[in-house]
Amino acid sequence: MRVVAKFGGTSLGSGDRINRAxxxxxAAVDAGHEIAVVASAMGNTTDELxxxxxxxxDEPDRAEIVSMGERTSVRMLKAxxxxxxxxxxxxxxxxxxxxxxxxKRGEVNVEATKERADELASEMDGTVPVITGFLAENExxxxxxxxxxxxxxxxxxxxxxxxADEVVIVTDVEGVMTGDPSVVEGxxxxxxxxxDELRNLSFRGAEVVAPSALSYKDDDLHVRVVHYQHGxxxxxxxxxxxxxxxxxxxxxxxxSCMTLAGRAIRNRPGxxxxxxxxxxxxxxxxxxxxxxxxxxxxxxxxxxxxxAENILHQxxxxxxxxxxxxxxxxxxxxxxxxxxxxxxxxxIHELVAPVAEAHINIHDLITSATSVxxxxxxxxxxxxxxxxxxxxxx
Numbered sequence: 001m002r003v004v005a006k007f008g009g010t011s012l013g014s015g016d017r018i019n020r021a022x023x024x025x026x027a028a029v030d031a032g033h034e035i036a037v038v039a040s041a042m043g044n045t046t047d048e049l050x051x052x053x054x055x056x057x058d059e060p061d062r063a064e065i066v067s068m069g070e071r072t073s074v075r076m077l078k079a080x081x082x083x084x085x086x087x088x089x090x091x092x093x094x095x096x097x098x099x100x101x102x103x104k105r106g107e108v109n110v111e112a113t114k115e116r117a118d119e120l121a122s123e124m125d126g127t128v129p130v131i132t133g134f135l136a137e138n139e140x141x142x143x144x145x146x147x148x149x150x151x152x153x154x155x156x157x158x159x160x161x162x163x164a165d166e167v168v169i170v171t172d173v174e175g176v177m178t179g180d181p182s183v184v185e186g187x188x189x190x191x192x193x194x195x196d197e198l199r200n201l202s203f204r205g206a207e208v209v210a211p212s213a214l215s216y217k218d219d220d221l222h223v224r225v226v227h228y229q230h231g232x233x234x235x236x237x238x239x240x241x242x243x244x245x246x247x248x249x250x251x252x253x254x255x256s257c258m259t260l261a262g263r264a265i266r267n268r269p270g271x272x273x274x275x276x277x278x279x280x281x282x283x284x285x286x287x288x289x290x291x292x293x294x295x296x297x298x299x300x301x302x303x304x305x306x307x308a309e310n311i312l313h314q315x316x317x318x319x320x321x322x323x324x325x326x327x328x329x330x331x332x333x334x335x336x337x338x339x340x341x342x343x344x345x346x347x348i349h350e351l352v353a354p355v356a357e358a359h360i361n362i363h364d365l366i367t368s369a370t371s372v373x374x375x376x377x378x379x380x381x382x383x384x385x386x387x388x389x390x391x392x393x394x
Contacts, residue, residue, distance in 0.1 A: 002124075003028065003034070003166050003168060005038070009045070011170045012073050021080070021170065021228070037088075040073060040151040063144055070133055094137065097123070098137055147212065167222070172227065194242045222240075223240040248334065251334075256330070258309060260275065260298075261295045265321055268319075276298075284301075331363060347372070350391065361377065
């Protein structure tokens, strides 16, 4: 197998942990695998360096300063591997074999990086390249950075461009957990999770794999997250499956919009749970939920609208905090899903503005970490879909 192993700052946070990392790489090499290593700065070195810049440094100087953490890590890890008889070489911006190139806008130059990564893979031949994560080299040879989580990005990007079989993210968590073990009891490891699921969690605070990294994962590349104490690069942890794609999807059947109003809704704990439970008991699936200051809206299949209205009407009668339920249909929903949506300032405006210019009324706009759902009249669905598709094809 060809494996790209990324060691995070915690997993390289001390001499003992660097030894542990070197042992795991050496064992994989001894087993006959091709290993490329991506190393983060030791511990919190990058943050500490940034905190010490109390002067007006320009971007090139800042990049050179913060690069020192990763530059130190690769030298330490290369030395530890050499001490174990492993043929290793460290690579940093400026090295002849350096693979990650950015363009004038500071974005990854895909063509140049693919070409260099392919050359690096073809020249490994028993040698372990130890590559600085987070860093890149611009077209003028200067040091640039890939932003927060850049070492993860380096690893998954190179895993794809070097045609690796697997990328292993070695970090300080036991893969993806069912909950934060420092907060909840009984948290356990999730053996497998999809790219879509993990990206949604990552954009909402789960510090497992940087969201920017997962955009480079293709369907053929396996990604695993393992704890640095595990010791085996080739087993354990959480497997990340699938490939994230930008999609525009329109629900084929119409929805009914059911809105319950009541001035006391905002002050009534459990009201959403009670209403959802009532619909669930009637075997009615909820497509989406939106809440306002004094209202709650459920979107359900239009074929279930009459039953759903009766169920919700009974809740209105039984619940003092509710005043009335109204139904509006038919409604269409078009969902835009894209892994980079949270990183695109103004994306909501870009989606809504052309729809508004076409004089199409938007009933609701519901967002999640990586998707935007637009609810419009059923008769406007085709035009709305065309507008959104044209936007993403530009």
